[in-house]
Amino acid sequence: MSDASEWVPDRPTVPRLARAARDCHGCELWEDATQVVFSSGDPSASLVLVGEQPGDQEDRAGEPFVGPAGRVLDRALEAAGVPRAEVYLTNAVKHFRHRLRGKRRLHQKPDVRHLVACRPWLAAELDVVDPDVVVALGASAGRSVLGRTVRVGAERGRVLTDTGRPVVLTTHPSALLRLQDREGYAEAFDALVADLVTAAGARG
Numbered sequence: 015m016s017d018a019s020e021w022v023p024d025r026p027t028v029p030r031l032a033r034a035a036r037d038c039h040g041c042e043l044w045e046d047a048t049q050v051v052f053s054s055g056d057p058s059a060s061l062v063l064v065g066e067q068p069g070d071q072e073d074r075a076g077e078p079f080v081g082p083a084g085r086v087l088d089r090a091l092e093a094a095g096v097p098r099a100e101v102y103l104t105n106a107v108k109h110f111r112h113r114l115r116g117k118r119r120l121h122q123k124p125d126v127r128h129l130v131a132c133r134p135w136l137a138a139e140l141d142v143v144d145p146d147v148v149v150a151l152g153a154s155a156g157r158s159v160l161g162r163t164v165r166v167g168a169e170r171g172r173v174l175t176d177t178g179r180p181v182v183l184t185t186h187p188s189a190l191l192r193l194q195d196r197e198g199y200a201e202a203f204d205a206l207v208a209d210l211v212t213a214a215g216a217r218g
Contacts, residue, residue, distance in 0.1 A: 016040060017040045017132070017133065018132055020040075021038045021039075021134075022134050027057075027142060028142055031135065032052040032053065035052050036049070038050065040131040041109075043109035044109050046112070048074055049076050050108050051068035051072050051076055052108060053139065054078055054079070054103050055100075057143055059100060059145055060147070060217045060218070061100070061101045061217060062101065062102045062139075062143055063102070063149045064148060065083075065106070065151045065152065066106055066107065066151070066188075067106065067107035067109070067111060067128075068107075069188075070121070072084075073112075078103050083187040083188040083191060086187035090203065090207050091210060102139075102145065105155070106124070106129055107132045108132055108135060111123070111128065129157055133158055136158055146180065147180045149181075149209070150182070150184070151185070152186030152189070156169075156181075159177070160183075161176070161177070162176070164183055170184050171184065171209045171212055172212075182210075183209075184210070184213075185202065185205070190203055
């Protein structure tokens with residue numbers, strides 16, 4: 015395994031990056047995925063949201079955050095007063111990592127090697143979009159954005175400046191799905207909304 019560097023085009027734009035990513039073989043995940051899932055949203059957005067990887071529905075649709083976690087994120091963005099159409103959405107890893115159980119495809123967390131292999135795509139995206147603030151949704155996204163191990167519980171909700179560009183770390187909305195209809199969901203949802211408000215407020 016190498017990384018995606020050789021597939022990232024010179025003089026990139028978001029559409030050029032998305033087209034080039036279709037041919038990426040920087041790691042093995044492309045072999046079992048339906049397609050690359052690159053990004054959606056405003057390519058000149060002041061706020062970029064980075065998730066972990068596409069899920070089953072995203073892999074089939076070719077667009078990030080269209081499944082259950084995306085619906086949680088939509089509600090959180092609305093509660094935070096941030097229109098989804100005004101943000102740029104992407105993932106640290108562009109292919110769906112999964113294992114089969116019968117006919118079901120079960121999510122598998124990407125390894126660090128997958129985050130490293132896919133990092134050139136995210137770096138190019140952030141250079142092109144040049145947002146005021148990046149929101150890292152979960153530990154995998156945080157590691158990819160910040161280039162180090164992160165602890166969501168200890169670092170969330172603050173404006174981090176490790177990379178020179180403001181970053182706000184928060185939970186991935188998929189974590190809230192495991193709490194639905196259980197005690198603690200409302201508190202977790204409110205915390206996600208508060209982190210998004212913090213990120214929106216840190217824009218220039």
